[in-house]
Amino acid sequence: MPLFFRYAFDIVPAEENFRNKSPVLHLFNCLGLESWCVKHVYMYCYSELMDKYFAKPKRKALKPSSVNCERITKLLNLTLLINPELTSLWNKRREMVLKSFLEKTKELQFTKLVLSRKPKCNDAFSYRRWILEAMFKGESLQSNVINSLITEELLICELASDKSPNNYHSWNHRMWLVNKLKSVKNFDLHFLYIKEYEFSERWTSKHVSDYSCFHYRQFCIKNIFSINPDQWQTFENTVNCNLRKSFVKILSDNFPNDVTIQASKDDLLTYSEENLVNLLLCYTNKNCSCAVEHVQVCRKLEVLFHELVLNIELLRFYKFHETMWYHRRFIVHEVMSIMYDHFGVARQNGVLVKNNCGVCSMDELRQKQAKIVRYDSNRIYSCVLFNILKNIETKFIEERQRDDDNYACRHEKYLRFVEGLNNVM
């Protein structure tokens, strides 16, 4: 359905009623109200509602009943369309849904109309969440019903995000939906993860300074870390990119000079995940005997370096956008934490400390959070992966600085003082 025919509501500016015509306009599924009447209509509906149907200290309010529910609904509809930021009225709707005076599917349509005019209305989003929660919980839904609900919900989020940039509420709603579906049966969550990853990649490349959508992108990346290993192939097909190949390319372009291992790009392509991880991270000095999940680590790194390549391309093309630099911080931070994790350490309050293995609790008797001696940390920072990352970052920062991008300098400071790499950079 083209955007043109979507249901929408808006107030149309018209100073006076000089034509003696109805102020309600209806064109191609779009509902309009002329602005001259808004004040009168709103005042009437609002005070009628407040006087009769909301409790006051001295007077009891009329309860919604089958006799008056139609009238209340009409009043609520109009007041909320004009001014959707009234939580008490939304609560009145909730009350009526609970008593079955309002239908849930109709309510979803109504909020959609509200959001078409006010895409940042948090009350409308939270009301949707409430309705959906009840729908998911109540009856065991058929999978095609679930799918159509999800498609609709994602579409609404997309429209709202498109209409108003940096729309925290719509992205937050989208995230809530994905998280909510974890507890819903009859539903293939991993497929959704993959679809959303692909969607967010497209979206971020077109909305380069929308920080809310970059936050959602980070959420999608973390979800991809948790997909089943056997769905990896589906994932690669969907993003239409050979992740291993591009990972190896960026690695071989940035190998440190002084390293004794000489591996060409073609050599690296033949490596197994285990060999590749061993090459990049040398060895592990975890204190327990848990096996290292080489495939898992390798795939995480592939995804993150793919993101790094995308980020480099976007920063070169669009230039001077703070949001993309912040996204880069996220990528670097994630790579670093995979590395620290591999070596069984963690950065706390700016210092590296030994970390207990999350899987087995063998280390519990030892002193907690033992500080790491310089010798150990040197070994961590001399691993191939870190040196490659360092090369990429320094090269890129220099390149951007030549282009007068002030954010490059700030990125360097971030790496030095927040990631704590001052001694090793």
Place this chain on the structure above:
Amino acid sequence: MVKLYAILVLYKGVNSGTLLKSAYDLQSFSFFQRSSVQEFMMFVSKTMVERTQQASRQSFKEGEYMLHVYVRADNLAGVLISDHEYPNRVAHTLITKILDEFTAAVPASSWPTANETTVDFPILPQHLTRYQNPKEADALTKIQSELDETKIILHDTIKAVLERGEKLDDMVAKSESLTMHSKLFYKTARKTNSCCNF
């Protein structure tokens, strides 16, 4: 957001600019506002072409929009309306390309007397959709950056090219090309923008 809203081709006459061809993408505006927004884009483009010297390029920031104007030495002018994220360089390259195509398709002798209905140049809407993705135009940019040395003058607001004492509000009020409805729309838009509009 990286978005193109409109491409317009105009002719800069002695006193005023005339519109030769235009294409719009107004899907992101509410249905009832679209006609007013379109009229407005036309009005502002005309005004800015009138206020741009021959053989020069200018870009204006106005609210959340960017207006790129290029007037050639032979008085043919192109205007491109985008948002802030659309790269300036790409926008200007695109205008140059479109004007070249226009020159090839429509004989120069007809420019001074032509208007939107008489000009046969149907390709603008296609360009508008295609170049929503500025990377499509990236290849063009690389060639162009060596060829074209005309400097782009960047203004923070349209006010920069208005004469002293002149106000956009007055110009809107005086204009004959805008309908009552659009003038009202402009006024309300001003009002809602002036207080913090969440």
